[in-house]
Amino acid sequence: MAGAPELDGTLLAVLANRFEAIVREMTNTLFRTGRSAVLNMARDFSCSIVSADDQLLAAAEGLQVHVLGAGLQTASMRELHPDLARGDAFLHNDPYLGNTHTADFTLLVPVFHAGEHVFTACAKAHQADCGNAAPSTYMPYAADLYEEGGLNFPCVQIQRDYRDIDDIVRMCRRRIRVADMWYGDYLAMVGAGRIGERRIGETIERYGAATIKAFVERWLDYSEQRAQAALRELPTCELRGSSPHDPMPGHPDGIPVQVGLSIDGEEGRVVVDLTDNVDCLDNGLNLSRCSAMAGSVIGIFNCLDPDLPHNAGSFRRIEVRIRQGSAIGGLEFPHSASVATTNLSNRLINSVQAAVAAVGDGHGLAEGAGAMGVGYSVFSGNDRRNGSPYVNQMVIGNNGGPASATADGWVTYAMPDCAKTVYIDSVEVLEQRYPLRIRSLRLLPDSGGAGRHRGGPAGEMVYGPVADPLQAFYFADFAHNPPQGVRGGAPGGAARAAKIEADGSAVPRPAIGDVELVPGEWVLGVESGGGGYGDPLERDPELVLDDLLEGWISAAAARDVYGVEWVGTVEDDSLEVVGEATKTRRERLREGLEKK
């Protein structure tokens, strides 16, 4: 190149802002025009822009687990389609070629300028249905890809000259259970990709191709420097973390997830070692390479300055080591990665961020809750109002967020891999659309892990059918191994499920399972609470009484776990800390603990 064009810090900031704005515009298009609830209510999709050499450049507002591997997918596009042309678009959902899992369809739109491939605009969306063997996009028990049964598109061309290749569309329409809804979602993805293409083109026209090229290089370098500076604030050390997934059929002792972290505080670099993990499993929990890399990077980013740009530049300071053939990222065909974005992915993120807490006070995070229990169940039955069957996933559960060195966990958190970028459903809308009734939806006292900062509380919900039988499937991890606290913080509350019989009695059920209900029967589910950070005896006594007043903790916990003594009552809002007695009580509790 004949000398990089002039590009000062001002233009760098201006162009970074411009590319993020383009991604936001793509996101808005997809959100507002998508047809399925999973897109337009739960917002389970992401947009990003990747450079011609497969570097993730911008991913404003994307789901973390979705966007961090976008470069792997564009690399497969370039390899499989060396004759890329303007007007092309590719459909990619192959977990062996860089996608997260089968249910995430990714549309890749290569963007050209003056005949040269310069960027790729990507839109990835979780589908309402992907043609799996069962009417669910999560197949935890599938032994392999064949048992998943979904459509696999290993980066297949779906548009040429801006027109659909109808063969592919027809395949999807035949196999996907909600064909019209799917096509509406597909159009929304194409709309997002093409808007990205148009805006990138306008930006290149305005600033010149050479300037934009120089910008990409400079912006990624800048992002790398930011990540390096942030990692230099950590000491050089070796850490280990682990967070075992609950037992499930075939794995009576659960599934361990192990990570090693080598932090080089002088160089500002970290190695996340995932090689010490079990071989690929004969179920749908395996992590694709994309999910494992994303999980590692999310865990690290959660512990650094949130203002860092999150792109391929900052990733350069994080090396993820994966063993081919391992369940944690070394996915081999035809093992299934059907639930690669949730279960082991959440465990991986928790392992990393909780391990960092060992650096010292002020660092790392507790484990976040991530049960996909009754509040996230896939429910199905027949609706006599229109005589047709229904199936859908509800998104109304509430997992508690992890406590950090500076804050309590969030009240609603969803799960570590998306950290609350999705919306929850409206009770009224669910009841309008489906023949079911939600009896209660509440947050539970004492479910957030105790600590100097408290974990977020868990939600409980109860629902059942109003007219005809209803079946519910759920898959709640965190029932046996609830989210752990760090630095003396306590674990959050465990997930659970129960069936409430017609006579009102509650019968416990496995948290991973299913239930069939007739009117008068209900399913009760509790998600999990976030882990606490630091010693509960160091929590500000005023905050403890606030928690008591608002019902986040019980009086027993306030006394026995937090060691606070008070006068007054909750009923007339007259609680007051008794300082001396609290001090004494806390000292006695500390001694008691030491004796143990």
Added chain:
Amino acid sequence: MKADAIRIAVDVGGTFTDLVAYDPGTERLRTVKVLTDTEDRSRGVLRALAQSEHPPAEIGELLHGTTAGTNAVIERTAPRTAVITTAGFRDVLELMRGDRPMPVYDTAWRKPEPLVPRDLRFEVAERVDAEGGMVRPLDEDGLARLLRSDAFDGVEAVAICFLHSFMNDAHELRAAEIVAAERPDVAVSISSRVNPEVREYERVCTTVLDAMLKPLMGSYLRELEQRVRAEDFAVDPLVMFANAGVAPIAVAEDRPIFTLHSGPAGGVVGAGLVGQLLGRENLITADMGGTSFDVCAIVGGRPRFRSEGQIEWGLPFRIPVVDVTTIGAGGGSEAWIDAGGLLRIGPSSAGADPGPVAYGLGGTTPTITDAFVVLGYLGDEPIAGGAVQLDREAAVAAIEGLGEQLGESAEFVADAILQIAMAGMAAEIRKHSVERGDDPREFSLFSFGGAGSMLAGALARLLEMPEVIVPPHAGVFSAFGMLGADLRFDVQRTYHGDVERLDPADLERVFVAAETEAAAAFEGEEEVGFRRRAALRYVGQRHEIEVDLDPGEITPEILGAARAEFDAGHLREYGHHRPGDRVEIRALAVSAVRGRGRPALASEGDRAPAEARTGSREVRLIGSAERVELDVYDRAALRAGAELAGPAILSSDDATVVVYPGQVASVDRSGALLLREAA
């Protein structure tokens, strides 16, 4: 009202109370600016009225806007408010919509506190199903016991919000009666009246805000009314609403939710007024104040609306509001250098207190205003109507501090601050317009607010907008705008029907009922007109596009036209549409509107440019490497028709306008300035 009676509008802001008095006979405005009497706002209003020097008998109309309610809600100083809701659902306010703003990796982020704390959210046994059928009767005794308990002591307002009450309001109505009997001093709002639409979280938020504002706005407005009467004003004051209309005090007391976020509405109405005087129908307004940069579009002469506002992230209220979006880029936005050595602007702001370094009020972090001072955009004359004297040396020293870290001069850094800030503003205008299917190149940039008009010319050039309009009286522009507001009241309804299959007569009945309710707000007023709107979407979508319905009784033809308008809107906004797909109506809205006389404006200057020149100043204009000597003109002295070629500065005591090289400014007969590229 006599045709020549004086019309007065008073805008009570957090810091200043602005008054404009308009004389229709002369088309002249008189303005008054006084410090807001925060101890007793209505006393402050009366003081401003006294300073206007119009005897009460001359005044034919008194309009009034206040941010007191909005501020109390934002600052959480509103009266103690409780929620009564369906058993099992007291945490709906806590769960919100579940989502969160960016950046996603900020694990120390805290959700906004719910509008009502958990210990003031009470459950009562009752249940209605999705079709409106009664599943469980209201536990009237339990409710009465709750109301008599200690927990209810000190509660000043209560919001009653039961599930599905928009389908069957019997339990809410009965609960309101019981509250009135047990706690007669407590203000009550019920969700089936305030916001009869599906989605419990949004409905309970809206209802809580309405309840919370009742004690606050009620006592204030009653006091104002009494004081106005005591001073022998022969007018009933009208109150500014967030829907860009005004309404009688009684309506504001009954439905105070409509006053929430009425602050930006006056300026947007004013922009529409000036646009009308100039014959411009498509405007993008840009209001740059001390802490924020607000954008709104006026299309076809009407401000664009949205059906929901929010008092901060995550806390929505569902009433029609002018569709203003905001970024934190005001004169007080702070400049800093991040860990990667990049210059950044905001989001933190020095606001008005401590303010920019140049204000000399204790601010130490350099701001956008300081960059204007360093580059010479702002000179030695005082700003903000004479209230602030600038300290140039302090601004230079502060920005030099950033320059040392970057290895650049203070002027280089100041220029970079303005460029980055302007890129943010351009991005916001672009986002605001493209997300709504507009092309900014087809709009005039309407610039007001203290700091905006220094950059407006450059901003329009960046966005390829053909023209900048800077109105007269930019410093009291919101008050001016109120003069042009219609009487207006809105009613929203949930409605669910397939456009091709629904019964037009049924839809007509719902509209007529909504119109009857809306018209009741203006009892005794004649010539009320109605506008009907419907929110449409393709079956399965979640997001609607609101379209205007043609006037007249609902017919298949009217529905067909609405559907065609929806398809066209979908194509415009999102780049695709599906005219063959089923379309459903999800919500209806009715506006009852009665037009009022619109003020005209006449330029008050009488001088040619050469006579209005007051001196010159060295300015380093944004994006250029050196200073140039610019002539400075007294804007108010310029006569209508005057033209000036840039570069030049047009100065007045409440705003500075910069005409960039290659641009021409002309003075309209209304006193508005127009900036365009020279032919």
